[in-house]
Structures are given as C-alpha cells and as structure tokens.
Amino acid sequence: MAKFNDIAKSGAKPGGREPETEARAETPAFGYPHNRAMAAALQKCLEKTFAGRPPANVRTIVMLSGGLDSIALLGTVLKETNHAVHAHHIEIVNFENRCKVEKRSVANALKYIRKHYRPFDYSESRSEFNVGKGGGTDLQLSLFTAFRLCTALGGNIDLVMTGHITPPFWELSEGAAVFHAGFIHKRRKPEWVWPLKFLASAHVQKKLDIYESIPEELAETAWSCRKPVVKKSKFLPCGQCFACKSMIEIKRIRAGRTDAGAGGRRPG
Ligand SMILES: [Zn+2]
Numbered sequence: 001m002a003k004f005n006d007i008a009k010s011g012a013k014p015g016g017r018e019p020e021t022e023a024r025a026e027t028p029a030f031g032y033p034h035n036r037a038m039a040a041a042l043q044k045c046l047e048k049t050f051a052g053r054p055p056a057n058v059r060t061i062v063m064l065s066g067g068l069d070s071i072a073l074l075g076t077v078l079k080e081t082n083h084a085v086h087a088h089h090i091e092i093v094n095f096e097n098r099c100k101v102e103k104r105s106v107a108n109a110l111k112y113i114r115k116h117y118r119p120f121d122y123s124e125s126r127s128e129f130n131v132g133k134g135g136g137t138d139l140q141l142s143l144f145t146a147f148r149l150c151t152a153l154g155g156n157i158d159l160v161m162t163g164h165i166t167p168p169f170w171e172l173s174e175g176a177a178v179f180h181a182g183f184i185h186k187r188r189k190p191e192w193v194w195p196l197k198f199l200a201s202a203h204v205q206k207k208l209d210i211y212e213s214i215p216e217e218l219a220e221t222a223w224s225c226r227k228p229v230v231k232k233s234k235f236l237p238c239g240q241c242f243a244c245k246s247m248i249e250i251k252r253i254r255a256g257r258t259d260a261g262a263g264g265r266r267p268g
Contacts, residue, residue, distance in 0.1 A: 030257065031212050038076045038213030041198035046081070048198075049159070049191050058083040060159040061149060061190075063142045064109075065089070066102035067243075068210055068222035069196055070163030071109045075214040076195075077161065078117040085120035086153065090145050092127050094134035098228060101235040105223035112218045123149070139167060139175040143192065147182025150190055157190040164194040165206065207246045208253060 046054065060083040062074045074087050089106045093099045110122060127141055142162055150157045160179070167175075176192065183189035199206045211219045225237035225244050237244050 031254075032215050035209055035212035037199055037201060037209035038072060038196075039080050041200075042073075042076050042080055042195045044198040045193055045195035049193055055158060058158045059156055060085050060161060061146060061153075061157055062087045063090075063146060063160070063162045064106060065138070065142075065163065066105035066109070066223050067163065068207075068219060068224055068247075069165065071105075071218065071222045072210045072213045073161060073163045073195065074109075074120075075113060075117060075218060078113065078120060083159070086149075086157075087120055087122045088145070088149055089122075089124040090127055090141060091124060092129075092134075092138060092141065094127075094129050095132070096134070096226070097230075098223070098226070101223045101225075101228055105221055108221035109218060112215075112221060116215070116218075125149075137171055137174065139164065139171055140178050143175045143179040144182070146192070147179055151182070151186075155186065155188055160190050160192045162192070162194050163196060165196045165199070167194075204246070204249050204253070208250050211250050211254075 058081070060077060060081070062070065062077055062085060064070045064074055064087045066089065074085070077083060077085055087110075089103070091099050091103055106124075113120075125145055127145075129135055139162070143160075146160045146162075150160070179192050180189070196206075196210065199209055201209055224247050225239075226241040227238045228235040229238050230236075237247070239248070
C-alpha cells in the first residue's frame with residue numbers, strides 16, 4: 001500500500017518537526033528543513049484526494065513552470081512521497097517573453113534535483129503563440145498539455161499536480177473544463193490537484209513557507225518575475241511586479257531572522 005511519506009529518505013515526519021529540532025531547543029524552528037508547512041499541505045491534499053486510502057503505486061505528473069511554486073512542489077513530492085513522478089515543462093513562447101529565463105530556471109532546478117533527490121522522469125513540450133496576448137491563461141495550456149501527456153504516457157496516471165495557490169474561480173473552472181474534456185472517451189481519469197492551496201498561512205508567510213520547503217540553493221534557481229527586463233542581453237527581474245515584490249519581502253524577512261539569530265521569530 002502506497003502511503004504518504006513511505007520513502008521520506010530524510011526520515012522527516014510530515015506535519016511535525018524533525019526529531020533533531022526537538023532535541024536541540026536552541027535551533028531556530030524556521031528555514032529548510034525545519035519548515036514543514038509544504039509537507040503538511042501536501043499530506044492534507046493527498047489525504048483529502050484519496051480519502052485516507054491511497055492506491056498502490058501512485059503515479060503523479062508535476063507540471064513544472066520554472067517558478068518557485070512548482071519547483072518547490074516537485075521537490076516536496078519527491079521528498080515526502082513514494083509516488084512515481086513525471087515532471088513536465090512547457091516552453092511557453094508568447095508576448096510575455098519569459099520562456100528563455102524559465103527554461104534556464106528549469107534546467108538549473110533539474111540539475112540540482114537530479115543530484116540531491118530521488119529519480120523521476122522528465123519531459124518537455126513547446127507552445128509558440130505570438131498572437132496578441134497569447135489567447136488564454138497558462139493554466140488552460142498547462143492542463144491541456146497535462147491530459148495529452150497522460151495519454152502519451154499510457155493513461156495510468158493517478159494525479160496531475162500544478163503549483164497554483166489560489167487562482168480565481170473562473171480560472172480554475174476553465175482549467176477543469178479543459179482538463180476533463182481530454183478524458184471524455186477515457187476509462188480512467190486522473191485527479192488534478194494543486195496542493196499549495198492547503199497552505200494555511202497568510203500570503204507573505206505562504207510564499208516564505210514555499211521558499212523554505214526546499215534547500216535555499218534550489219529555491220534560488222527559480223524565476224519569479226512576470227515581466228523580466230532585458231539589459232545587455234541579460235534578463236533581470238523588474239522589481240515591480242507582484243512576484244518580484246513577494247520575493248523582495250521574503251528576502252527581507254529572512255535577512256531579519258539572520259540578524260536576530262536564534263531569537264528570530266516567524267512573521268505572523
Ligand atoms: Zn517582476
């Protein structure tokens with residue numbers, strides 16, 4: 001029987017602190033690997049999806065954009081479950097001009113994950129749509145690609161995971177409609193889940209929990225900016241978009257903790 005955290009090579013307990021943390025009270029209870037918020041969110045998601053009775057040999061697809069959320073999701077699934085994992089990246093070529101930096105981010109993240117996590121499969125595809133604003137949301141495209149990927153992999157997929165946190169209802173509905181349409185003539189349909197929605201914290205802390213669910217070196221491979229600026233052929237974060245502001249706030253909080261040493265505390 002496949003069970004959450006069957007493998008957990010680290011020996012970490014989902015939903016609780018690591019044994020070492022409890023034994024050494026002076027160790028700050030934040031940062032990787034002490035921050036267990038993502039592990040707990042994934043556990044809650046899986047318990048709800050499988051009603052406490054997961055099937056044997058769960059096969060999971062993780063859609064990997066190259067952003068922090070999906071990289072952290074892949075790392076957490078690999079660390080906290082024994083699922084057979086297939087990660088997939090779509091190179092989205094459109095007016096936003098983020099495909100090159102995202103692809104570089106994915107390459108760097110994969111390099112780290114392959115070295116430090118357990119094995120998984122990987123594939124990628126490309127969507128080039130340089131008309132207007134691209135014709136729809138990334139979520140639509142992601143789930144359209146996901147059902148085609150399920151078919152390409154032989155159909156025996158249990159879960160498709162995306163790194164969304166709280167998309168608006170209309171966006172979720174569109175995504176669900178696109179996803180379900182792909183399985184109308186199929187006997188078996190995987191569940192589409194987005195485990196980050198189970199993070200209980202408020203926004204800034206939520207992003208911080210995501211950042212700290214994986215090693216800092218891996219988190220730093222992620223590309224977050226929605227509107228990169230090109231200077232001397234280099235892509236730089238704009239520093240103005242919502243994603244950039246979140247990352248700036250995360251860095252500020254983490255720097256404050258370092259200054260405070262072991263006495264630093266989690267923000268509310
Ligand atoms: Zn930005």
